[in-house]
Amino acid sequence: MSPKRQTSRVLSEVTPEAVYRARRRFMQATAGLALAPLVSRTVAASTLNYSAANKYTLNEAKTSFDDATHYNNFYEFGTDKYSPAERAQALTIAPWSVVIEGEVKNPGRFTLEDILKPHPLEERIYRLRCVEGWSMVIPWIGFPLAALLKRHEPTSRAKYVEFTSLLRPEEMPEQKRAVLEWPYLEGLRMDEAMHPLTLIAVGLYGQTLPKQNGAPLRLVVPWKYGFKSIKSIVKIRLTEQQPVSTWARAIPSEYGFYSNVNPEVDHPRWSQKRERRIGEFGKRDTLMFNGYAEAVAPLYAGMDLRKYF
């Protein structure tokens, strides 16, 4: 059952400040050239040690690293897909800490290192389906959220988990605009949070998470629409009440708390029956629970998924 451990994990190596600054200077120096978009693609991150994917692999072609790191929904850095890759580079991700609070026996503020240290990292290749009708296949590196939550001992009153993204308007320019209510909030039911598929990701494609992908740590819930997989987490709060997530607050008629991938339940304004896999021309059928029905359908047994969309 336990994933094969290969080597010790090394994660603390986010890009050293000096390297980062030098890189920024190089990019700024070249920004005037028409080559700027190409240059920005060279942004590298440090590699990670992790165990190879075993159980969670897919027989589907991986999305190219370039596409997965340059076509992002990260509204804090811009509402189009291409801004985050550029504008997120100004984000400071070290030092980073995460508050864990609410219905846990072991609350507090923890440094990123404290959060990550005990957890061996593994690679998981997951489908990612955006509510907008496109999808990717991404090799994430991370560890199950369940392992983290267990360390902090949820109380018997813990029914939900609420996640909060960073609020830092001076580095997240779109937070100065009220496109959404900031900070970004997401939530899971306790059994969803404890499900072995639910991942805290710290990397992708063998390296630390690029900033536009939610560095330094983010959630990945592969059977739900992408916006549930909250990025750049600073707070995890266990609650008795169902949290109200940002999109559900913004447009409650269109975005529900569950937001499970479901080809049978359309978005009020567009169909969810099919999706465009990034890198492909035609569309493919969207799978129930994004293809993870076998693993997660029992969580929703007896629930009307039209009502609890």
Next chain:
Amino acid sequence: MPSRNWVLFKTAVFSLCLLPLGIQVWRFTQHQLGANPIEVVTRHLGEWALMLLLITLCMSPLKTALQSGWPIRLRRMLGLFGFFYALLHLLAYVWMDQFFDWPEIGHDILKRPFITVGMLAFGLLIPLALTSTQAMQRRLKRNWVRLHRLIYVIVIMALIHFFWLVKADTLRPIELSIGAAALLLFRVVRHYSPLVSRQRQAPIPTKVMP
């Protein structure tokens, strides 16, 4: 404007109108449209269709402001370019997005309000494009002017189409709506202002040049 200058000027505007398409084609062939080129192309074509219709609506106020007839003589070409981009936008949807899946397209038109209104707007553009010739103008006389007032309805529908398709960030449709509102307001003011009411109906352009 002397006729040679006019031809040059009109050719320049014509080329300028083709520029957005040229840029898209070039970026497409250079793989510069990012991870989801189909979405980018469809969006750009739609946005340029709407912008060209708004530019077309600028011609009449421009004529008033400049006290010169040339904006009206450009109007038909600009409007037809708006139609051209709307057609390409529709083709991008039918071909690249839905890949000629007619049942699905029919379903979309009936069930997705933003597609319904977009399709209606395009449908209403067709008679305007078909009657854009000078022969048709002469044949339809005052009815031509009445028919072509549909453009106001079309622009409003296109804006609704745009608003309904965005997820949360309505900045761009709001910008274009402000432009459209100003252009419509100009017509309302002109209609009710006794001083300029004689200009209410933009004159049918005379023959392009001797």
